[in-house]
Amino acid sequence: MSRRFYKLVPLGLLMLMLSACSPAELRPIDPNNGIWDRYFVYPLSSFMDWLAEIMWDEYGLSILVVTIIIRFLILPLTLKQHRSSKQMQAIQPELLKIKEKYKDNVQKQQEETMKLFQKNNVNPLAGCFPLLVQMPILIALYNAIMRNSDIATHSFLWMELGQPDPFYILPVLAALTTYLQQKVMAVQMNPQMRVLMVIFPILIFVMAMNFPAALPLYWVYSNVFTIIQSYIIYRPSKK
Template sequence: MSRRLLRFGPLLLLVLFLSGCSSVMSELPPAGERHGFWVTYCVGPLSDLLDWFAEILFDQYGLAILLLTLIVRFLILPLTLKQYRSSKQMQLLQPELKKMKEKYKDDVKKQQEETMKLFQQHGVNPLAGCFPLIVQMPILIALYQAIMRNETIKEHAFLWLKLGEPDHLYILPVVAALTTYLQQKVMATQMNPQMKALMFIFPIMIFFMSLNFASALPLYWVYTNTFTVVQSYLLYRRPSKK
């Protein structure tokens, strides 16, 4: 069960991501209307931070989105590192797990017992990599909604972009798709063959969605993708000192 969860976890995140995007198509109330726990204590404060950052950054909401994205990503960095360490531990145990699977291929119960003993011996929790991911999701969704439900953003421009309208020059959709591809390319060593197919499907989806969404959202995708590319390169491509 845990292996299946780890295998299809990224696909589950994709479904959650698209579910979040579908909410843009519905008419959500602005973040200024504080109704309910989610908006009052999660989305609303992040939206207020966007306004405050824009004030100190010369009324540039494009820079405010960048600053808030960086702050949130650095705040959840400890969770990301924990997920990374869990992933590396599981990688180190793969040869032993493969041998055990071959040795007890006719006895599934014994195979499971020996697998759990191996995990306990090395202090590895196969679900440890999922917990940080689950914790991160509400934070990132709150940031996403804070951007999309901030009415003031829609009235501002950044570079050639009108943040409340799609980029009719198609530059931003191309950049969003490219950074999405680069993000998955850097993390390709952590993917199974099924998930590697998303390296081509996901950027194409991002491109077509960016054609229709207000530029503030693809701009956020570009920022967070770029951060993830740098973070993943440092974590997964840098040789371990051990």
């Protein structure tokens, strides 16, 4: 299975976790309600409130700024993941030779694979760690947006941020940018990847139809940032 498939597994898990949380089940943010709210959700929510105050009371712009800041903060993790991916890609031909040579001896195959990793100073799990670190940050941002009562009462452009987009423009943009994001990241796709590139945008579209517009708006912002970032990072490898 392609290494890019594993990159998308945490994204799929994140989407499933978010889809399991209906807006009705989200309680108000309370800084006295445990470590999660006090140190993660409440600071993010308060920061968005402060940004909205200085940006003409526009929470749509506030969400944009917070998204950009967070994405830049986790950029070192993204670059680390990219370097790990490049290392794995470099030794891929040797891995294939080992699998072919020891296809009838699984134990020997594993031993030679570990020797190859040690020889090239490659950690096969290094690419997963940055993704696991990012997930709590993204989930905290999701909570800060969805549980902020002030965001729910404001509008942005044609949208009421506390209600689903009645014109389905935002769900379409969220699904389209999700597809483009995967397209930019997946230079070479196998059949499994092609299936995922269809499933994830559809999942995002269905969720965006039902969630308050503030959340799909964040997805669009985040996807556009990722598209630009991935184009810059992966462009040299394409050449």
